Amino acid sequence: MFAIYTPNGRSFSGPLEELYHVQKTQLSEQTRSFQELDEFSPLLKKGYSPAPKAIDAYNDAISKTETKELICHAYQIMTYPVAVIADSDPLTAVIKIFTQLAYQEFPIVNSQQQLVGSLSRQQLYEYLLKHGADVDKSSKAKSVADLFLNEHSKIYTAEPVTDIRRIAVLQVRNHLHTIPILENNGKVVGIISRTDIIKAVAIDPPLSLWC
Template identity: 30%
Template sequence: MASDEKKNMFAVYGLSGPIYQGTFEGLKDVAGVHRGAAVRPIAEGEPAPVFSAPVAQAVSAYREMLRSDPERGPLYHAYQIMQRQIVSVTSSDPVERAFRILLERRIHQAPVLDPTYRLVGIVSERDLLTVVNVEDGRVRDVLARKVSDVMTTPVVSADPITDIRRIAWVMLEHQVDGVPIVNETQVLVGFVSRSDILRAIITDPPLSLWR
């Protein structure tokens, strides 16, 4: 089993290579990484939120499922839910090619690699639409740009054994829709999207929310 020191590790990759490697708490001090508005925790002594009947039933059913089979372990880490067949683009790709890849694979973002297959950024459908004109689902015209011109860099990545909940926090704090998973040799080995986390919540074995 991995030591505590190796758990929950994040890294930030830019065009020049790794910018930061460390804990989730240290990400806030990394220059250039966008930080959104934090979710306000419930203060001490403040009443717990009251759920509507459907939500309360769903929470109750989820907790009951956790108790129903204690021998089946819940999901904790990125490697348990990450996409292993990664759809990526390169920084030198024309934006039209990248946009077509996202459309064909029905995804909204993809990690960006440099010519040596090193992670350098992430590009989203929104990024590409700033230079691609789409009409009736088809590319009508496009500015002569490369992925490197519109991608987001630096990009936050996580280690395969990072806690899923901390990855969810990164998505909220840094307003991103996905987090690349990079191993200790700086190789891209997976990708966790918002959909992957939502899917984990409803699958069996369940995602541990109350550990």
């Protein structure tokens, strides 16, 4: 299950298919229905098929790791606990957070710890480069909400038990670097970046993502 959060709260909750219906996204005729996710078809190039023997050998290899739990869902690969930014934090505090921590994006929460948006390192750098010397003491004292959130702000989220393939599809189609993982009560319990998915694919077989 996925959701969209804005500074005013949750504006959508439902499966990926409904999310795209709400967005009125026109899917390509070449894109397989999300009801079939045996392979990551929207991202695969056509025209090559491995030999059946190679597929059999691969399946034999991964079947030997029976003691490891299959990686299927968000909660298995998400980063937690999550470092967050408060919507009331001043710009000076935000700059310090990005300086101290290497994450590329942080969820923004309000005083009730409810998600209201996100701030990426790129957004922060673009703001600082744009304003340059104009970032005076008054600007540095302004809150994250004042500087980076507005009525158009929105952030995509997923629940802990969400298929990783669907999260990957959402990230690619919407050019997202991270997706916060929220429980149904709106509490942020983790975050998934593209790096988390790549690590799961590269390091942690057996994997139920592409095979």
